[in-house]
Amino acid sequence: MGKLIVEQIVSADGYAQDAQGGIGFFTSARELNDADPGQLRMLASVGAIVLGRVTYAMFTDYWPTPAAKAEPVAGPINALPKFVVSSTLRAAPWGADDAAELLRGDGVAAVRALRTRITGDLIVWGSLTLSDALLRAGEVDLLRLRTVPVLLGAGRSFTPADLGERRLELVESQAHAGGHVTSAYRPARQQSASA
Template structure:
């Protein structure tokens, strides 16, 4: 049975994006090489699928399947893994020259149950804050991986934007990186 893993970049003061959705603060701690990419590649080795909301899908499809992303070491696993997009508005979810993503139009709990039955290993949710909150509320999230950037932006969009029931988290690991970033992995109780 697969596990839903929510993975998100956040600022040290807990924001997943700036007030208008800006992600410029991420650029200083992420590059195409280095400890965070190595960590992400290792985690992708244990993934069977990627689950995205419609907005994050639009951002990802505008970069990952394009030729200019081919040199990025994350491109191959991201493009190869099956992708599922939760949306009530998209009619299709093409992925460049690669297999299209599967649209998920049902309720979140049914989607969670089906995907965790379909896959044996991790199903990674990137970005997709509304989806991540709905999955957390439905009790579907097994693990939360926070990539904490060494920056405070003062205001912005918080990690959890949807109301959700309180969930206890247990620290599984804390890994400081040479970039100043810290990866904290929590198991959801």
Template sequence: MAQLTLTAFMTLDGVMQAPGGPEEDRSDGFTYGGWSVPFADEEFGRFVDEMFERVDAFLLGRRTYEIFAAYWPKVTDENDPVAGRLNTLPKYVVTRTLDRADWHNTTLVTGDLVEEVTRLKQRPGREIQVHGSARLAQSLIRHGLLDELNLLVHPVFLGAGRRLFPDGGTPTAFALTGHRTTSTGITIQTYRPTGPAQFGTFALDR
């Protein structure tokens, strides 16, 4: 049974919109695209390479799919750890607007999200990875469908932009299963859900 994992580049205030460039996603008037680029270093690159070594398929939102499909097919080095997998492995795109997808080995997911994702996870394999895809990620969190979250928190505050965590959903506790810090201050935190959130009080004993 495959594990569904999410990798998200985030700012200190939780923004994950357009980390890779100014033109990546200007929706809702967002003008701070490319905020992740100044923090990229060797440790960041090593983590990305390690992550892509574990993937057997990708689950993407429509906007992220279009960004990836416009860029990665142009990287033709089969030994590139990112391009080699994105260009060949199965890609499932959650969409209500696309009626075709030309990138090799791409399937459109247009039915009920919970049913479709549950079906994908029941297939044999290691990881089905979600990258970016903010709206899809929010829905997966809301429905408790993720098995692991990799949060790459960058030391920058933007004050605007689409954030990762949604309002609503079931309060859930997570275990920190891995962490590292890069030379530029990115904290890479890996979490796995452990069950319902627990609550208590710091009231003094009487």
């Protein structure tokens, strides 16, 4: 079974959305992707993309369009199988000729079941409600943060407020010329009581 990767773009003070729920603080997706060759390396291990309903709507408004074709990650994003966790969508089209598969019911259970069906890693981008549930359940194998150089002062954290302390181990970190930093963490192994 592959890893479950959650990737979030966050402000330097840890927010995934500003106080109004917006993501205007992101630099353009193109700037982030062009400056981060590790994104393509990471995508080489991914077998499928999992999105929540809101992030799916943002992705489908951009990635399957001609405007996205020049971006290095557009090919893998459009070619990989996509799954959308939603109890309200009736269909999840992806461009003119493709569609994402809908996952119903409990998001954590749906992702657990999907992990047994897919060869390779699963990646969840954004999708804060789904990511919250996966973090709470301890399902995340790798947390990839793309930190942009901006302070918001208030907003929506990329983790749920009730998560509690979770220790992480830094796997890699890369500073990019544009000022953003990509860091990957895995959950720390629990110390035994006798240690």
